Amino acid sequence: MNLRKLKDKYAIVGVGYTPQGKVPGRTALSFYIEAGINAIKDAGLSKEDIDGLICYRQFNPLLNEPVATPYLVAQHLGIKPTVLSQESFCQRNQFIQAVSLLEANFCKNILIIYADNAASGRRMFIEEATHGEPFNDNAAYGEFGFVGDYAMAAQRAMFEFSTGPETWKHIAINQRKWANLNPIAQYFNETLTEEDYINAPLIADPFRKYDAALISDGGRACIVTTVERARDLKNPVVTIMGLGEANPSVDVHQANYLAKNTGAKQSGEMAFKMADISLDAIDGCEIYDCFTYTVEITMQDYGFFKPGEGVDFFKNGATAPGGVLPVNTSGGLLSEAYFMGLTPVTEGVMQLMGRCGDRQLGEKTSTKEPEIILCCDNGGVLQSHSTIILRKL
Amino acid sequence: MELFPVSTFDTEIFYNGCKEKKLIFQKCKNCAHIIWPNSLFCPRCYNNNFELIELKGYGSIYTFTIFRVAFHKAFKDKVPYTVAIIELDEGPKLVSNIVDTPLNEIKIDKKVEVVWKSCGNTFLPKFKVIS
Ligand SMILES: [Zn+2]
Numbered sequence: 024m025n026l027r028k029l030k031d032k033y034a035i036v037g038v039g040y041t042p043q044g045k046v047p048g049r050t051a052l053s054f055y056i057e058a059g060i061n062a063i064k065d066a067g068l069s070k071e072d073i074d075g076l077i078c079y080r081q082f083n084p085l086l087n088e089p090v091a092t093p094y095l096v097a098q099h100l101g102i103k104p105t106v107l108s109q110e111s112f113c114q115r116n117q118f119i120q121a122v123s124l125l126e127a128n129f130c131k132n133i134l135i136i137y138a139d140n141a142a143s144g145r146r147m148f149i150e151e152a153t154h155g156e157p158f159n160d161n162a163a164y165g166e167f168g169f170v171g172d173y174a175m176a177a178q179r180a181m182f183e184f185s186t187g188p189e190t191w192k193h194i195a196i197n198q199r200k201w202a203n204l205n206p207i208a209q210y211f212n213e214t215l216t217e218e219d220y221i222n223a224p225l226i227a228d229p230f231r232k233y234d235a236a237l238i239s240d241g242g243r244a245c246i247v248t249t250v251e252r253a254r255d256l257k258n259p260v261v262t263i264m265g266l267g268e269a270n271p272s273v274d275v276h277q278a279n280y281l282a283k284n285t286g287a288k289q290s291g292e293m294a295f296k297m298a299d300i301s302l303d304a305i306d307g308c309e310i311y312d313c314f315t316y317t318v319e320i321t322m323q324d325y326g327f328f329k330p331g332e333g334v335d336f337f338k339n340g341a342t343a344p345g346g347v348l349p350v351n352t353s354g355g356l357l358s359e360a361y362f363m364g365l366t367p368v369t370e371g372v373m374q375l376m377g378r379c380g381d382r383q384l385g386e387k388t389s390t391k392e393p394e395i396i397l398c399c400d401n402g403g404v405l406q407s408h409s410t411i412i413l414r415k416l
Numbered sequence: 417m418e419l420f421p422v423s424t425f426d427t428e429i430f431y432n433g434c435k436e437k438k439l440i441f442q443k444c445k446n447c448a449h450i451i452w453p454n455s456l457f458c459p460r461c462y463n464n465n466f467e468l469i470e471l472k473g474y475g476s477i478y479t480f481t482i483f484r485v486a487f488h489k490a491f492k493d494k495v496p497y498t499v500a501i502i503e504l505d506e507g508p509k510l511v512s513n514i515v516d517t518p519l520n521e522i523k524i525d526k527k528v529e530v531v532w533k534s535c536g537n538t539f540l541p542k543f544k545v546i547s
Pocket of ligand 1: 446448458461463
């Protein structure tokens with residue numbers, strides 16, 4: 024598979040944000056619409072230009088509201104896209120799908136959106152399968168999904184190599200420092216110390232409160248098109264330099280990839296090969312961080328450090344503002360807000376466009392001016408992984 | 417209240433065994449793979465001829481977590497409790513609970529044996545650490 028011809032051929036030309044955090048009284052659909060409209064406006068496009076709409080998965084509606092189907096989203100956006108799509112169970116192929124549709128010329132401008140009202144609707148982490156009540160047989164044993172599953176992966180990692188809270192606390196704290204520079208982050212006003220991290224209650228061993236992602240109201244969107252078209256639009260051109268994907272698929276309970284060779288390994292190799300660069304070309308990372316451990320295992324499988332050396336990699340604020348390799352510069356899913364893979368990807372785009380205010384990479388945060396940012400997304404319980412390397416032209 | 421597994425066309429092989437406190441699995445007659453979860457076809461060779469075998473009920477803890485928070489009202493009075501992935505000696509990995517074992521003795525790689533616990537009108541295989 025030679026993907027090099029796709030390198031720097033497509034671009035992300037606009038991003039859409041909404042009020043986020045706890046925003047009571049709103050439907051998930053309303054956040055979809057607001058994020059979508061804002062992305063279209065941000066790109067300087069009009070709705071007639073959008074001929075592809077890809078929605079992330081939609082969890083079951085929480086309040087008295089309709090399911091935010093892609094039909095409804097398209098209707099309310101006033102668009103009739105040639106291609107309309109929504110993933111169901113966290114397979115993270117949105118960007119590969121978008122680039123494929125553009126490459127084959129089925130579409131010209133593709134809008135990708137995720138939104139939810141999970142904070143106001145008090146969505147539980149266990150609700151991974153669009154059911155309010157657990158239906159999986161594992162529930163009979165009190166095993167309800169994401170938290171326990173990732174906790175068991177992390178516990179296995181602690182057995183296979185040197186890791187644990189002493190590593191993860193650095194990840195949580197470094198990301199919180201970025202969030203403290205980001206006024207829209209849910210934890211903007213709250214610092215996190217080592218004592219806060221360690222003293223926080225255990226949820227499911229070995230995870231404590233601050234190992235887990237936030238639950239958020241709000242939406243996030245972006246638009247993918249060709250670099251050729253991007254040059255005529257108003258924002259600085261941010262290209263998709265590399266793309267990778269892998270779907271190990273096997274249920275985490277039968278899997279052998281909990282602590283090594285997750286999808287990140289194969290997906291990362293694919294993306295770096297397409298981008299024709301090595302790790303040392305990366306100026307910053309936006310890593311999908313449903314849990315602190317996810318950041319560690321992803322970056323370990325990408326090859327940033329050897330198994331067990333994560334603690335040395337993350338300590339002393341190495342990935343925090345002023346650090347040698349900034350990671351999750353918005354605060355990420357742990358400290359900014361949860362919009363699946365669009366939290367990392369839109370932050371990567373914003374950084375490369377130079378629109379990040381006090382958290383802007385470069386002089387402002389005593390970090391390197393970014394040219395290339397590595398982003399990723401991860402779905403299911405390490406069952407799906409995608410890698411998106413972005414570059415400022 | 418209690419949550420129950422639901423036996424389906426695919427999984428009734430396993431759950432019928434549970435009713436008799438037996439760990440019954442499908443073994444592929446073509447490649448000898450022990451299939452788990454239950455399926456109409458062997459995922460290795462796509463054969464659909466099986467024999468049913470009974471596993472001995474011994475294995476080790478592959479990984480585990482201790483739930484400190486009840487994510488469902490059925491477990492409100494049960495925290496803290498342990499969920500584990502048990503790697504049976506014959507190969508399959510089962511989600512289950514570690515029972516009849518002090519929390520501080522629960523560690524990865526510890527040997528376990530099956531303990532059948534009643535659940536509604538059937539039994540579920542749970543595991544205890546053995547020395
Ligand atoms: Zn077979």
